[in-house]
Amino acid sequence: MSLSVDNLAVYYRTLRGDVRALDGVTFEIDDGEIMGLAGESGCGKSTLGKSLIRLDGRMRHVGGTVTLDGRVLPLSDDRAMNAFRYKEVSIVPQYAMSALNPTRKVGKIAKELLESRGVDFEGVRPEFVRRLELVGLTLDVLGMFPIELSGGMKQRAVMVLSTLLDPSLLIADEVTSALDVSSQRAVAEMLVEFRERQFVKSLVFITHDLAILYQAADTILVMYAGRLAEKATSDAVISRPLHPYTRLLVSSLPEVGVRYENRRLSGIPGKPPSLLEPPAGCRFRDRCPLASAMCAKQPPFVEVEPGHRVACWAVT
Amino acid sequence: MLRYLARKIVVYVLTFFVAVTIDWAIPRFMPGDPVEGLLARMHAQPSAEEALSGYYTQAFGFDVPIWKQYLNFWAALLHGDLGRSIQNFPTTVSELILGALPYTLALLVPAVLLSFWAGNKVGAMAARRKALDNTVLPVGYVLTATPQMWLGVVLAWVFALTLGWFPVSGAYSFDLTPAWTLEFAADFVHHWILPFAALFLVAFGGWAIGMRNMIIYELESDYSNYLTSLGAPTKLVRRYAYRNALLPQITGLALALGAVVAGAIVVEIVFSYPGLGTLTLGAIQNRDYFLIQGIFLFLITGVLIANFVIDIAYVLIDPRTRTGMQGGR
Amino acid sequence: MALSRQRDVGAGAVPQAGLATIGGPVVTAEPSAATGGAPAPDRAPVAAHRSEFLYFALRNWKFVAGLSVVLVFIAAAVLGPVVAAHAPLEFNGPTDQPPSSDYWFGTTSFGQDVFSQFVAGLRAAFLVGALGGGLAWLLGAVVGFTAGYRGGAVDDVLNMLTNVVLVIPTLAILIIVSAYMNVHSYTVEALLIGLTSWPWAARAVRAQTFTLKTRDFVDVARLSGRSRRQVITSEIAPNMSSYLLMMFILLFGGAILIGASLDFLGLGPATSVSLGLMMNSAFLSSALVLGSWWWFLPPGIGIIGIVGGLYVMNVGLDEVFNPRLREL
Numbered sequence: 001m002s003l004s005v006d007n008l009a010v011y012y013r014t015l016r017g018d019v020r021a022l023d024g025v026t027f028e029i030d031d032g033e034i035m036g037l038a039g040e041s042g043c044g045k046s047t048l049g050k051s052l053i054r055l056d057g058r059m060r061h062v063g064g065t066v067t068l069d070g071r072v073l074p075l076s077d078d079r080a081m082n083a084f085r086y087k088e089v090s091i092v093p094q095y096a097m098s099a100l101n102p103t104r105k106v107g108k109i110a111k112e113l114l115e116s117r118g119v120d121f122e123g124v125r126p127e128f129v130r131r132l133e134l135v136g137l138t139l140d141v142l143g144m145f146p147i148e149l150s151g152g153m154k155q156r157a158v159m160v161l162s163t164l165l166d167p168s169l170l171i172a173d174e175v176t177s178a179l180d181v182s183s184q185r186a187v188a189e190m191l192v193e194f195r196e197r198q199f200v201k202s203l204v205f206i207t208h209d210l211a212i213l214y215q216a217a218d219t220i221l222v223m224y225a226g227r228l229a230e231k232a233t234s235d236a237v238i239s240r241p242l243h244p245y246t247r248l249l250v251s252s253l254p255e256v257g258v259r260y261e262n263r264r265l266s267g268i269p270g271k272p273p274s275l276l277e278p279p280a281g282c283r284f285r286d287r288c289p290l291a292s293a294m295c296a297k298q299p300p301f302v303e304v305e306p307g308h309r310v311a312c313w314a315v316t
Numbered sequence: 317m318l319r320y321l322a323r324k325i326v327v328y329v330l331t332f333f334v335a336v337t338i339d340w341a342i343p344r345f346m347p348g349d350p351v352e353g354l355l356a357r358m359h360a361q362p363s364a365e366e367a368l369s370g371y372y373t374q375a376f377g378f379d380v381p382i383w384k385q386y387l388n389f390w391a392a393l394l395h396g397d398l399g400r401s402i403q404n405f406p407t408t409v410s411e412l413i414l415g416a417l418p419y420t421l422a423l424l425v426p427a428v429l430l431s432f433w434a435g436n437k438v439g440a441m442a443a444r445r446k447a448l449d450n451t452v453l454p455v456g457y458v459l460t461a462t463p464q465m466w467l468g469v470v471l472a473w474v475f476a477l478t479l480g481w482f483p484v485s486g487a488y489s490f491d492l493t494p495a496w497t498l499e500f501a502a503d504f505v506h507h508w509i510l511p512f513a514a515l516f517l518v519a520f521g522g523w524a525i526g527m528r529n530m531i532i533y534e535l536e537s538d539y540s541n542y543l544t545s546l547g548a549p550t551k552l553v554r555r556y557a558y559r560n561a562l563l564p565q566i567t568g569l570a571l572a573l574g575a576v577v578a579g580a581i582v583v584e585i586v587f588s589y590p591g592l593g594t595l596t597l598g599a600i601q602n603r604d605y606f607l608i609q610g611i612f613l614f615l616i617t618g619v620l621i622a623n624f625v626i627d628i629a630y631v632l633i634d635p636r637t638r639t640g641m642q643g644g645r
Numbered sequence: 646m647a648l649s650r651q652r653d654v655g656a657g658a659v660p661q662a663g664l665a666t667i668g669g670p671v672v673t674a675e676p677s678a679a680t681g682g683a684p685a686p687d688r689a690p691v692a693a694h695r696s697e698f699l700y701f702a703l704r705n706w707k708f709v710a711g712l713s714v715v716l717v718f719i720a721a722a723v724l725g726p727v728v729a730a731h732a733p734l735e736f737n738g739p740t741d742q743p744p745s746s747d748y749w750f751g752t753t754s755f756g757q758d759v760f761s762q763f764v765a766g767l768r769a770a771f772l773v774g775a776l777g778g779g780l781a782w783l784l785g786a787v788v789g790f791t792a793g794y795r796g797g798a799v800d801d802v803l804n805m806l807t808n809v810v811l812v813i814p815t816l817a818i819l820i821i822v823s824a825y826m827n828v829h830s831y832t833v834e835a836l837l838i839g840l841t842s843w844p845w846a847a848r849a850v851r852a853q854t855f856t857l858k859t860r861d862f863v864d865v866a867r868l869s870g871r872s873r874r875q876v877i878t879s880e881i882a883p884n885m886s887s888y889l890l891m892m893f894i895l896l897f898g899g900a901i902l903i904g905a906s907l908d909f910l911g912l913g914p915a916t917s918v919s920l921g922l923m924m925n926s927a928f929l930s931s932a933l934v935l936g937s938w939w940w941f942l943p944p945g946i947g948i949i950g951i952v953g954g955l956y957v958m959n960v961g962l963d964e965v966f967n968p969r970l971r972e973l
Contacts, residue, residue, distance in 0.1 A: 054545045085547030099542035101556050103563075103635055113543060116552045147636055162546065331809045338818070342825050350825065457960075461898065461953035463905045466924060466945030473933055473941075484933070571845060574814030581816065582906050586928065600824055600911060608824050615817045623812055 003029040003052075003169055003202060008064035010051045019275045021047040023226040024064065026301060027309075029169075029219075034195055034203040036213030036234065038249075039223035042272055046094070048223070049171045049206045051075060053089045069168055086117055090167035090200075094174040096158040100146040107142030110161055117165075124164060131160045131199070135190055152183055159190065163199045170200040176212055184209075188216040210253060214238050219307075222246050225272045225283035228301050232308035242310045244288045282313070290314040320637055324627050328620045335616040339609050340389045343376065350376065350605055354402065375399060375606070398610035403602040409610035412595060417614075419487050420591035422508065424580045427515035432569060434516075435523025440558055442524065443531035452524055459521025464579040468514035468586035475510060482510050485588035511587045515579055519572075526568060530561035563634050570626040573619050701965045708961025714954030718947065722771055725764025733761040733918045744939050751939035754930040759923075763943045766920040770901050770951060773835045773919075777900030780839025781846055782893045788843065789850025790877050794858055803847075811844035815903060823912035831904075834913050838900050846892055853888055857881050887966035894959045898952040905948055920944035 006026050012019040022044045029035050037045045047059070052073070055061060061076040068088060074080035093099055101109055110128065111121040129139050135156040146154055155175065163170060172191055176184040194200050205217050213220050213234055220237040222229040222245065230243040241247045248268045270287040273279055279286070281296040288295070294313040301311040310316065343350050351372045355365055377385040392399070398409035442452035476484035488494065488503050534540060534557035543553050584593025592611060599607040631637045702708050730747070731738065738756040742748055750759035792803035818841050857863065858881070866880045882889065907913050908921025915922075927933075927941040 056541070082547040085545065087547075091545050093538070093542055093545065095538040095541075098538040101539040101560070103560055104556070105635075112552060113546060113548055116548050117546075145636060158542070327805065327808045328812070330805065331812045334809050335813055339821065342821055454957075457956050458949060458953050461902075461949045461956055463902060463909075463921075463924075463945055463948050465906070465909050465928075466941070466948070469924070469928065469933060469941050470945065473936075473938065477933065477936065571811065574812075574816065577814050578816035578903075578906055582909055585910070596820065597910060600820065603824070605824065608821060612817050612821045615814055619814055619817075620812060 002031055002069065004067040006065050006067070008048070008051065008066060009062040010047055010055070011060050011062050012047075012058045013060055014058070014276075017276050018060075018062075020278055021059075021226055021275055022051065023275075023278070025223075025226075025228050026064075027221060027228065027231055029202050029204070031201055032195065033219060034192065034205055034217045036210075036217030036220040037204055037206045037223065038208060038210055038213055038220055039229075040208060040272065042225075042275070043223040044226040045206050045208075045223050046173060047226075049091070049173045049204060052169070052171055052204070053085060053091050054078075054081065086162075086167065087165050088167055089169045089171070090162045090165070091171040091173060092155075092159050092162045092175050094177070096155040096175065097151045097178070098154075099158050100154060102146050105143055105145055106149070106157055110142070110164075113161070114164070119165065128160070128164055131164070132157065134193075135160055152179070155187070156190070159187075159194075163194055166199055168201045169204065170194070170202070171204045171206065173206045174208075175205075176207055176209065184212055185215075188212055192216055210238065210249060222249070225278065226275055227283055227298075228309075228311055229284070230308075230310045230312075231301075232305075236305075236308055242304065242308070242315045243312050244290045244314065245284050248289075282311075320631065321627060324624065328624060332616065332620060336390070336393065336613065337386075339612055340386060343605060343609075344382070344385070351378070354603060354605075393613070398613070399606035401607045402604040403598065403607070404604075409607050412607060413592070413610055413614050416590060416592050416595045419589055420580060420584065420593065422487075423511055423515060423584065423589065423591060424576065427512055427519065427580070428569075428576055431516045431519035432523055432565075435520040436527040436562065436565060438520075439524040439527025439529075440531050440554075440561070442528045443535070444554070449528070452528065456521040456525040456528075459517055460525060462518050462521075463582075464514050464518050465582035465586050467518060468511060468583045471510050471514055472586065483507050484510075487590050507587075507589075511583050511589050514583045514586070515576075518579065519576065522572075523565065527561060527565060530564060531557050534558075534561045559633075563630070566626060566630050566633065570623050570630075573622050573626075577615060577619060698965060702962070705961040705965050707957050708965060711954045711956070711958030711961055714950055715958065718767055718951050718954070719771065721764055722767035725767065726761065729758065729761035729764060731758040731761050733757065733765040741935060741937055743937075750943055751937065753926065753940055754932065754935070754937070759940055759943065762918045762923055763920075763947060765918040766923055766944060767947055767951075769831050769917065769919040770904065770948065772831050773838065773904040774897040774901040774951070776832060776835035777838035777842070777904065778893060778897035780836060781843040781896045781900065782889075784839065784843035785846025785892070785896075786850050786882075786889065788847040790854055790881065792847070793851040793854025794873065794877055794881070800851075804851075807844045807847045807851075810841065811848070813841075815841045816906060819903070819907055820910070820912060823907065827915075829916075830914055831917065831919065834904060834907060835900065838903050838907075842896065842899060842903065846896060849892060850885070850889075853885050854881060857884055887962070891959050891962055891966075894955050894962070898955040901948060901952055905944075920947050 005028070007024050008022060008026070009020070009024050010022040012021055025044075025048065037048065039045050050056065051059065051061065052066060052075075055075060055078075066073045066075060068084070073084060073089070100106060104112075114121050114124065129142075132138070132141060137153060137156055137160075141149065141153070141157060149157065159175070170191075175191075176187050179187065188205075191203060191205065195203055205213065207213060210220070217234050219231060220234050221231040222237065222243065224245050230237065230241065230246045232240075232242075237246060238250055241250050245268075252267055268287060273283055273286065281298050282288070282291075285291045285295045290312075292313065299311045299313045299316065301309055302316055303309045304315055351369060354372060355369060358368070373379050377388055380388070396410060398413070400406055400408050401412055404412060438452060439456075442449040472484050476482045483489070483506060487507050488500065489507075492500055492503055494500060531554075535553065537557075537560075540553050540557060543556070544550075580591070581593035581596055583589070584591045585597050588594060592615070595607070596611055598604070599611065726733075734757060736753075736755040736757045738748060738752045738758060740752060740754050740756045742752040744751045748758050748760065750763055753759060753762070788803050788807060792800045792807075815838070819837055822837060854877075863876060863880055866876050871879070904913065904919070905921035905924070908919045909925045909928075911925055913919060913922060921944070923944040924941060927937070927944075932940045
């Protein structure tokens, strides 16, 4: 499968005007690729993830196209999008732990959901159980209420349910953010396993945690203030970051074995610009140590090495 | 589940106990002497006064020590003896109450059930359609802010006195006697409609608004968003939302019972409907203390029983109460 | 969920059947700005909150509409008796007259001026609403905070107390008390109403306190040695301020409705005028049969106006305090 996003722009309508959360992003994801989507809070990564499957109340598709396996996704048309949801594009939401109806048993939720989508539950049940066991849940789970499961169990159940129809693209929205380190690892490994077993073809792994992306993702796409900063293989992004923002991000990561009396963890001073009235030109300009007069114009997101794209005048 | 119900029962038993004690205590600790008060109102012959005074003192139990009064009170209560009415002597209070009860129930039960059902349905529909919502909301708020007796008066004025479609008082025509005939039934319903409407409309408004808000809340919940993101049809999402929204509404029903009963009382008075309401008004006006006390206890018991029934209904509908109490993980 | 709407409180039954859940999701929990996401016990948002509040409040048509209606009635209550040409209980006018230039709302069967009765009744209504609602609010807040914050045995006892008072129908208690005790003033009536309608408020406050209690800023306050009372009044209560305000409004309206029922039954003060009493005497004097609509319509309209206005105001306030509800 392949996903091709071309100049996608999605804004939030608010009382004070449009918040330009996603302002013209272009990238591709190949068949079988796990792409990490990283950036700080408010950079637009969640917006991007959500717009690929469902625009909620305040979001407006303002421009650009998304093409999945050669078919254009009708993002603004809620009804037409339904044909793609769950079957081609699926999501493990950020709130996975509360995504199950508390007054219904897990098995019933799954059954009613699948049947409402035209899938024969009895037919997929064996596979469903098999996958549940794969992630460490037992058949009993189907007969339990969500309240009887722990947070981790609920999340895993949701992961299995979301991927049951083998979607081409899975969006994993901050699935590790609320977990402790060992659970994070388990979940990340689970996602990779899903890809290995072809439960999903490609994955968008949204998180603010670069370290976990380094372990689990093939490529990393770094976003800043609604625009793309850099995309390359995980290895390249972590060891040879080109965009000043990425470099600052990476250097703010603690490293195993390094003692900080010798070198201090650097943060990035300042904060991201308001997306209501974003500045013209490169949005990182105000915090960038390499900023120059050229940065008054938005740098294009271009390939500077094979498989490595950056949006920065200082690099290109 | 059993633990949940058991806890509720404890509260109800305790409440009954408290209510009975209040009922017993109030005449004894209020300023003024009820017996004197009664005698003053009666303008009895001086010769009869002493006999009356003696009777009333004994009826109230003032002639025995306080603790004995209390125990006697409970003893009588458990025998179903609520004393004799003062204004309707020698009819017992129980007789009067039981005679009026069917009429009150005939108004209350349908009004409560129908307004709950219809209000919730309409509220849920309003949460769906903006046009309907824009009507339901203001109408609902006006209805729920309306005093029931006033609505009764207005309905009577418009539909009974001005348009003449319905009678303005009583439960049935004077020339009929209660019987299980179609004629009586039709006449009964004819008299029943306006008071029922007064109770129904006000309650309906409240439920509609409440349900509309609850549905909107449920539709914003995580599980709703998840299902919609996976392309589930709105019908399925709404079904879940309705089911979940109903739960707090049922709890609310239990809480609103007191208000419902109050409404029934005043509406009955407006229509001279021969239920507990009219009985109460007469009792108050004539200072028929025993009748008032009897009605009070009756109301309390009725409300407690109704609460319990609602608790059971809640347990049946919310699957979580059953699991949680069975020691599930 | 960022917002905690206390549904399992039973969502607050206002003493008018069916309005049970208006106190639920309509009255939501946390003021958005506040310490929900802030890592530090930050009190500044409460101040910034105020000007933001005014901005949004005045732009919310429900709030403005409701408030306007209530203000009109307040004005009528304040100015009416001053402007009225006749004393409310003075009965030397012609009986059963429809509205005229002399008697703006007509006269009663006793020759009294309905208009002056009406505006006097408005005053009584506001008095009962403010005092009765206020007392219920105070009791509910005290019991709720204490039960919610202390937890444990204290909570159990208070809970039991709340449940007992909750189940007993308010009107029943008021009937029996008023029967033995001649209520002489609206203050006393308001007191009685306040003493019996606090339970649902206590429940709601308790549930909210539970939620807030587990927040970090409360822990910090406790660790820095502040007394229980201080923690409640300066940390928890301000974060519930919007909720408390909306609760007060609901209690205010509810008290007016209960008061009207009491007066209609003849259990209120007999010597002054109230809207419920107007309806009572209108009814007893067969105003209905006589068709004296000017007598029995205004009191009800007054109550609907005030209470309805308050409820609509409340909905508007909910939208102001809870940005998620603000419509585009």
